[in-house]
Amino acid sequence: MTTTDAPTHANDTGAACGATTGEQGPLTIFEKSSPGRRGVRVPTTDVPDVDPSSVLPEGATRTAKAELPEVGELGVLRHYTHLSTLNFSIANAFYPLGSCTMKYNPLVNEKVAALPGFAAMHPMQSEDQAQGFLELYWRLERLLCEVSGLHAASIHPTAGAHGELTALMVMRKYLDDHGGADRKVILIPDSAHGTNPASCTMAGFTTRELKSNDQGGVDMDALDEVLGPDVAGLMITNPSTLGLFEPNIRKICEKIHGVGGLVYMDGANMNAILGRTRPGDFGVDVMHFNLHKTFSQPHGGGGPGAGPIAVSEALSPYLPTPKVELVEGTGGGGAHGADPGPDATFRIVRCAEQSIGTTRGFLGNSGVVVRAYSYIRSLGERGLKRVSENAVLNANYLRVMLRDTYRVWFPGPCMHEFVATAKGMPNGIKATDVAKRLIDYGIHPPTIYFPLIVPEALMIEPTETESKETLDEFVAAMKAIHAEAESDPDVLHTAPHSRCIGRPDEVRAVKQPRVTV
Amino acid sequence: MTYVQNTEQDQAEMLAAVGMASTDDLWKVIPDDCRFTGDLDVGPALDEDALVRHMRAIAKKNVAADALPSFLGAGAYRHFCPALVDNLVSRTEYWTAYTPYQPEASQGTLTTIYEFQTLMCRITGMEVANASVYDGATAVIEGVLLALRTKKKAKRVLASKGLHPDALAVLHTYLRHLDVELVELDLADGATPVDAVQGEDVAAVAFQSPNFHGVIEDVKGLCDATKALGALSVVSVDPISLSVLEAPGAQGADVVVGEGTPMGNEPWYGGPGFGFMCSRMDHVRQMPARIAGETVDGQGRRAVVLTFQTREQHIRRTKATSNICTSQQLMALRATIWSSLLGKEGFVELGKTNLSRAHYAAQRIASLPGWSLTYPDRSFFKEFSVTTPIPAAEVNRRLLEEHGILGGFDLGRVDPTRPNEWLVAVTDVVNREEIDRLVAALESLS
Known part of the structure; x- marks a missing residue:
């Protein structure tokens, strides 16, 4: 793609309105239904038929069949194949969605996750039948402790926000047990993810916002003003959502500890610092990971993920149950810290006196555990460091290549991502216009309007797996769009032009709600 | 192994462009007293062949349940799943995409969410479903939290002991932090007695049918008793059972939740699965998690978008209905395709x-x-x-x-x-x- 090559039509990301999309936008499977048409044959009864009403209580038998679609197998294949082509994905587009770490998802991880020994395990099988899985949980926990510099980990939480909530509960219980029951306030920088304050509320805390300084970091004077005996802790994303490493992080941790609080680190941006710095080493007490970001679990269109937490030694008795434990007296002689040795056996601790308890069903998102472990082992020590090195190099390269065209809000060196702004663009062009137009160039837009402290924010995270050529294409597209903002603003105001739909009316979706077909 | 594509030449050119002498300069933004300069003790990198052998060796320590006749359920069930489900969800356009923040670039995923909501409503007899939550156990607490938000002054929750033990445990863990009293209802002959549903100040009554012991509860009786208290019923169901059992929506349920794994997913040693959550339109603004809705674009073409986003954490922050910011989309997609095939x-x-x-x-x-x-x-x-x-x-x-x-x-x-x-x-x-x-x-x- 060149800068003069402005696209107006469907591109090879599969945007064309296919025969099954029509002039009305995408059709649903319910509109492909024909009475009496059958898909697959289900297992039929090989035992005497039981009439439901003969064995169910009065009034408990279903009276009207659920109106599921009636479609043939080929019809289902075509429908969902077609719908898939209406998506942007890593496989067909650069996806610089800030803070989401949309990196390549290695296929070998899918292969190993599908091994029957993993995929066909039932969560209620006894511990002696599941030793492989328990070992895998233990191994991944050790790896997470190693990269975070913390003492113990739990892979129980299901998502990043679930990890936040679980970790806040751990903090609550620790404080309650250590004379801090009156501490109710969590300090949160104004650049934080929205999940942070929402998780605090669910864990029974209140929050106090911490202003950023003009460098995008924590304002140390503002911090001093809000510190007090009611402070339970600080929840900080580091590197921040601005892509900046907090320069005073050690001092901040000391101050929080000084008033008896705990430091929670949102590890959403761990990709930037793998092998370069460790939260436990600079004073963090507890953090969460997003296995679907840093450790390449595929995002699945919005899940599944996993949000393990790692904690200091003092907090480790409070980790949730169930948790995996090495059976005392077994193991040893492993080749590295995450190798339990040939004779190790494991058990599940289902109840522990100081634990916060259970925060989901069963042990955890085991399929995600397999992929994340496999990913780390494929990379090894040097490979993990290459991740952070190239994530940060790619981001800085984009920052410098774009900064003459788009103002970078905090202009200094960044980590894995940076925030530019569309503020001041010609002809009233907004971040959303730039984003929509990028779609026509076959590129997934950056995260927009976040973090909230930057107006018209364009939050750009290329990840380490993108090539220089792809980054150059992105730069060319962004510059072309900026030129269009001057010369042909209407094409931006009305973008995208290459998809099966144009900009949807989101207000109507709320005012005239239609949430089922 | 590495998945990085930059060559040394690329790196050199990029470093020159940003004005750095070497990759070491990238780390100057990290204060010296925070730098980690050692080697991570994570073992050597494994090439693809070695990695697969290593993973196979660990997998062999598990007793795979697929080759054995299995009568194990207790909240996680295997059911027939057509081959086409695996084939379709393995399309990278589904599994490597993310949350559909940009509807024009995500009509595929958004349309499948809209379909999913529709079929869950049709199966449960309810009016609105969300795009899914973490799992069946957290779906129960999310249903209870919805009731607590709706019945703001009520501070008591009744929960049947027939709920899955994990769901009950999760209720205890969450509610402990919210100044809410959780009262467990004993079973009588394996079922929740309708006359146990009583008390004042009750926001929610949560029960499961069939319950953990497999017993079909008196759903209508329990929902009616709940209504009489001015509380909301949170009914956890096995979606497969609703093929022959009456839809809870027809029996007066306010919130219907459950573990969705039986629909087109495998137990996968506990996850990833998905939880579903359905309610009535009256409660739509108290629903957690994503909801897709139909609208039109500028030319009047149907478009599906994420809607009612003012409920959500990225806008409401401390006042959000929930901290949930994602769903279990790929698992819900499996259920959608599975339902379409059946x-x-x-x-x-x-x-x-x-x-x-x-x-x-x-x-x-x-x-x-x-x-x-x-x-x-x-x-x-x-x-x-x-x-x-x-x-x-x-x-x-x-x-x-x-x-x-x-x-x-x-x-x-x-x-x-x-x-x-x-x-x-x-x-x-x-x-x-x-x-x-x-x-x-x-x-x-x-």
């Missing part, structure tokens, strides 16, 4: 197969001397409790070792006072020949 008639046929095989198995087992149904006067769908002549743990051990059969769930594991209660799940993936093998094996044990 269709209206196939779904009912599958349900009848479960009902018939489970009743055949129950009858055969209960006819063995010394073996009986724990709740002979109660109704069940695909799972039932058996009172065993020898401890259930012993039954399971001998079934596996001597007969290569994965037995039911030993209820003694969650309640030490019930060592001789054995929860047997019989779904459509267990056929008559395997049921007969189980019965013959049990006969030889006692």
Whole structure:
């Protein structure tokens, strides 16, 4: 793609309105239904038929069949194949969605996750039948402790926000047990993810916002003003959502500890610092990971993920149950810290006196555990460091290549991502216009309007797996769009032009709600 | 192994562009006293062949349940899943995309969410569903939290002991932080007594049907009793059972939740699965998680978008309905495709197969001397409790070792006072020949 090559039509990301999309936008499977048409044959009864009403209580038998679609197998294949082509994905587009770490998802991880020994395990099988899985949980926990510099980990939480909530509960219980029951306030920088304050509320805390300084970091004077005996802790994303490493992080941790609080680190941006710095080493007490970001679990269109937490030694008795434990007296002689040795056996601790308890069903998102472990082992020590090195190099390269065209809000060196702004663009062009137009160039837009402290924010995270050529294409597209903002603003105001739909009316979706077909 | 594409030449050019002498300069933004300069103790990198061998060796330490006839359920069930489900969800356009923040670039995922919501509403008889939550256990607490937000002044929650033990445990964990009293309702003859639903200041009554012991609850009676208290009912259901059991929406349920894994997913050692959550339009603004809705674009074409986003954490922050910012989308997609393949008639046929095989198995087992149904006067769908002549743990051990059969769930594991209660799940993936093998094996044990 060149800068003069402005696209107006469907591109090879599969945007064309296919025969099954029509002039009305995408059709649903319910509109492909024909009475009496059958898909697959289900297992039929090989035992005497039981009439439901003969064995169910009065009034408990279903009276009207659920109106599921009636479609043939080929019809289902075509429908969902077609719908898939209406998506942007890593496989067909650069996806610089800030803070989401949309990196390549290695296929070998899918292969190993599908091994029957993993995929066909039932969560209620006894511990002696599941030793492989328990070992895998233990191994991944050790790896997470190693990269975070913390003492113990739990892979129980299901998502990043679930990890936040679980970790806040751990903090609550620790404080309650250590004379801090009156501490109710969590300090949160104004650049934080929205999940942070929402998780605090669910864990029974209140929050106090911490202003950023003009460098995008924590304002140390503002911090001093809000510190007090009611402070339970600080929840900080580091590197921040601005892509900046907090320069005073050690001092901040000391101050929080000084008033008896705990430091929670949102590890959403761990990709930037793998092998370069460790939260436990600079004073963090507890953090969460997003296995679907840093450790390449595929995002699945919005899940599944996993949000393990790692904690200091003092907090480790409070980790949730169930948790995996090495059976005392077994193991040893492993080749590295995450190798339990040939004779190790494991058990599940289902109840522990100081634990916060259970925060989901069963042990955890085991399929995600397999992929994340496999990913780390494929990379090894040097490979993990290459991740952070190239994530940060790619981001800085984009920052410098774009900064003459788009103002970078905090202009200094960044980590894995940076925030530019569309503020001041010609002809009233907004971040959303730039984003929509990028779609026509076959590129997934950056995260927009976040973090909230930057107006018209364009939050750009290329990840380490993108090539220089792809980054150059992105730069060319962004510059072309900026030129269009001057010369042909209407094409931006009305973008995208290459998809099966144009900009949807989101207000109507709320005012005239239609949430089922 | 590396997945990085930059060559040394690329790196050199990029460093020159940013004005850095070497990659070491990238780390100047990290204060010296925070730098980690050692080697991570994570083991050597494994090439693809070595990695697969290593993973295979770990997997071999598990006893894979797919090759054995399995009667194990207790909240995680295997059901028939057509080959096309695996094929379609393996399209990278689905599994490597993210949350559909940009609707024009995500009509595929958004349309499938809209379909998913529709089919969950049709199965449960409700009006609105979200795009899914973490799992069945967290779906129950999310339903209860919805009720607490709706009944702001009420500070008590009633929860049946027939809920899955994990769901009950999660209720305890969450509610402890919210100044809410959780009252557990004892079962009588395996079911939640309708007259136990009483008390003041109650926001929610949560129960499960069929319950953890497989017993079908009096859904209508419990919902009516809940309504009489001015509280909201949170009913956890097995979606497969709604092929033959009346839709909770038709029985007065306010919130219907459950574990969705039986629909087109496998137990996968506990996850990833998905939880579903349905309610009535009155409560849509109190629903957590994503909701897709239909609208039009500038040319009047149908478009699907994420809607009611002012409920959500990225806008409402501390006042959000929930901290949930994602769903279990790929698993919900599996359920959507699965439902489309089974269709209206196939779904009912599958349900009848479960009902018939489970009743055949129950009858055969209960006819063995010394073996009986724990709740002979109660109704069940695909799972039932058996009172065993020898401890259930012993039954399971001998079934596996001597007969290569994965037995039911030993209820003694969650309640030490019930060592001789054995929860047997019989779904459509267990056929008559395997049921007969189980019965013959049990006969030889006692």
